[in-house]
Amino acid sequence: MKAQLSIIGGGVMGEAILSRLIASNLYLPSDVCVSDPMPERRALLEKKYGVQVTPNNLVAAAAEIMLLAVKPQSLNAAAIGLANAPATCIVSILAGVTLAQLEVMFPSKPIIRAMPNTPAQVGAGVTAIAANALVTAAQLDAVRKIFGAVGTVVEVAESLMNAVTGLSGSGPAYVALMVEAMADGGVAAGLPRAIAMQLATQTVLGTAQLLTETNLHPAQLKDQVTSPAGTTIAAIAQLEKAGLRSAMIEAVLAATRRADELGN
Numbered sequence: 001m002k003a004q005l006s007i008i009g010g011g012v013m014g015e016a017i018l019s020r021l022i023a024s025n026l027y028l029p030s031d032v033c034v035s036d037p038m039p040e041r042r043a044l045l046e047k048k049y050g051v052q053v054t055p056n057n058l059v060a061a062a063a064e065i066m067l068l069a070v071k072p073q074s075l076n077a078a079a080i081g082l083a084n085a086p087a088t089c090i091v092s093i094l095a096g097v098t099l100a101q102l103e104v105m106f107p108s109k110p111i112i113r114a115m116p117n118t119p120a121q122v123g124a125g126v127t128a129i130a131a132n133a134l135v136t137a138a139q140l141d142a143v144r145k146i147f148g149a150v151g152t153v154v155e156v157a158e159s160l161m162n163a164v165t166g167l168s169g170s171g172p173a174y175v176a177l178m179v180e181a182m183a184d185g186g187v188a189a190g191l192p193r194a195i196a197m198q199l200a201t202q203t204v205l206g207t208a209q210l211l212t213e214t215n216l217h218p219a220q221l222k223d224q225v226t227s228p229a230g231t232t233i234a235a236i237a238q239l240e241k242a243g244l245r246s247a248m249i250e251a252v253l254a255a256t257r258r259a260d261e262l263g264n
């Protein structure tokens with residue numbers, strides 16, 4: 001059952017990446033093997049995507065690219081026996097786990113550390129990647145294509161990967177919290193829940209699109225919305241009083257520190 005790509009851990013992120021790789025035809029289902037100890041996960045992934053599945057990581061590891069998608073806390077258990085696995089290139093999406101740690105587990109292997117995020121499920125993710133010195137240009141290109149199928153890809157110095165984790169890796173949760181709170185505000189002001197959710201999500205989506213397409217600085221965008229003595233400045237005064245900006249900065253820093261801890 002030699003596969004071109006193996007995914008060790010078929011959970012939320014493993015499936016998010018898998019689903020887009022199959023949908024975009026980058027890999028045929030028969031070229032992918034997913035390893036997971038949970039029979040229900042294996043059954044679901046086999047049925048939904050037609051990929052090979054196995055409970056045995058070593059079987060899955062006989063692939064050209066091995067994507068590690070287990071929790072950092074499961075890495076030691078998952079890596080047992082994989083050090084001499086024939087996979088040519090190893091890709092890890094584990095928060096906090098460094099290239100140096102992976103190089104101890106997988107000596108003399110080309111390794112790429114990556115940090116995607118959950119909008120990958122709809123092809124709108126962003127993934128940062130950092131490669132060790134043994135990765136060839138062809139391998140880097142193949143891994144860029146994998147993450148390109150789930151969104152945009154940026155290359156960063158490995159020293160910045162925990163900051164990436166704190167910002168874009170965990171970021172979808174911050175935005176989801178904000179959408180939920182904005183919708184709650186709308187409901188408090190009398191809107192039906194479904195309409196409040198539609199207005200909140202489309203406002204976030206549209207604002208992100210506007211910033212991306214126009215290259216406007218966020219402060220310019222804010223000024224365009226904010227009329228003198230109008231509604232927006234009344235809201236902004238409340239957000240500043242509640243320390244929204246400082247809370248967001250501290251949140252990203254806390255997540256970055258937690259990624260540091262997960263790597264220790």
Ligand SMILES: NC(=O)c1ccc[n+]([C@@H]2O[C@H](COP(=O)([O-])OP(=O)(O)OC[C@H]3O[C@@H](n4cnc5c(N)ncnc54)[C@H](O)[C@@H]3O)[C@@H](O)[C@H]2O)c1
Nearest residue numbers: 009010011012013036069070071072074078093094095116
């Ligand atoms: N969820 C996110 O937003 C996100 C974003 C970027 C990176 N990550 C990283 O991706 C990794 C996976 O996160 P997730 O949210 O998909 O977790 P998850 O718990 O949904 O998936 C992990 C999967 O690994 C399987 N597993 C456990 N032990 C295993 C073993 N020994 N061998 C093989 N498989 C095993 C589990 O059964 C589970 O299906 C984490 O390291 C996390 O840091 C997650």
